[in-house]
Amino acid sequence: MKPKLKRMLFHLETVVFIVLLVVFVRTVAAVRSGDEDPLAAVAQRHASNLVRRVNPEADSRAVELTALATRYALTRDSSVWHDLAVMAWKTRATNEILTRRIQWAIMDESLAEQEKQVRVCEIVTGNGPVAVMPGSAPSVLSALSSLGVNPVQIRREDGLVRFESFALLVIGRNAMSGAYRDYYQALGPVLTEYVAGGGSILILSHQGADWAFQWLPGSVLPSSRPLKDHSELVVNQADHPVLKAVNLSDIPVMQAETRSVSGTYPVTWATPVWKALAGVVDGTAGAVLAEIEHGKGRIALCQLAVDSEYGVCASASALLDNLVKYLL
Secondary structure (H helix, E strand, C coil): CCHHHHHHHHHHHHHHHHHHHHHHHHHHHHHHHHHCCHHHHHHHHHHHHHHHHHCCCCCHHHHHHHHHHHHHHHHCCHHHHHHHHHHHHHCCCCCCHHHHHHHHHHHCCCCCHHHHHHHHHHHHHCCCCEEECCCCCHHHHHHHHHHCCCCEECCHHHCCCCHHHCCEEEECCCCCEHHHHHHHHHHHHHHHHHHHCCCEEEECCCECCCECCCCCCCCEEECCCCCCCCCCEEECCCCCHHHCCCCHHHCCCCCHHHCCCCCECCEEECCCCEEEEEEECCCCCCEEEEEEEECCEEEEEECCCCCCCCCCCHHHHHHHHHHHHHHC
């Protein structure tokens, strides 16, 4: 073969090799990107908010360590725990308060490995992994934080998160109405499957009758009459744990900032699978506090102003505390 032809073939093979290498690298990158767990982004954002709430000047290492701790709390992945333990030792000279708490739990020789893991989970997620769902009013985040729960906030942009990583999903006030109505209606089958598998959902008050209640099991419907400031409430199951130290007559039936807008309706249902814990005395048999067992889990629905009145009304605070503890 002539030398010139050999050189041309060599250059051609080189070009083909480079093109194939570029295609391979891009394919691997695309696959890795596609396989990336949406919980990683959720954990990163939660950690950033949590760390900087304690110290606005916290450095990136504190956020990274807390993000790893949050990912472990949500996934219980042993490889994530290994990475977290390694990083905790490498960054043990940090002065960040939250980071030190995580490090002390990991490096405490008096604790068994499982105890360390439980303690780390409690530090970053409070009493248990709790998620606040998209569209929820800010007041629910504030209320849960005051309760000692560090809720993970889910955004619609996060896509289909593995909800089974959470013990409790909180759908905040009016979250399933307006711009998020169709989102929840489409997500309904996923949420009912999550509950059937053992998860819990707490739904806080929704105003009007145009919100995504259709996905709820048991054919839930808004009642025919909205609640009013003078609506008389009745307790149906006084011995239920969520009603401990709660005086319903003390809790506003409407959110303070929206009293002049369309009211909050009690709920009714077409099948007897829901339990009305408290209702309204107006002849409609509507419930303001109810629960349903579905599969291995349960859903609780509260149409009273417990989040916006948290810390202001003792009974509202007690009711929200009891609901969260009960569902966890």
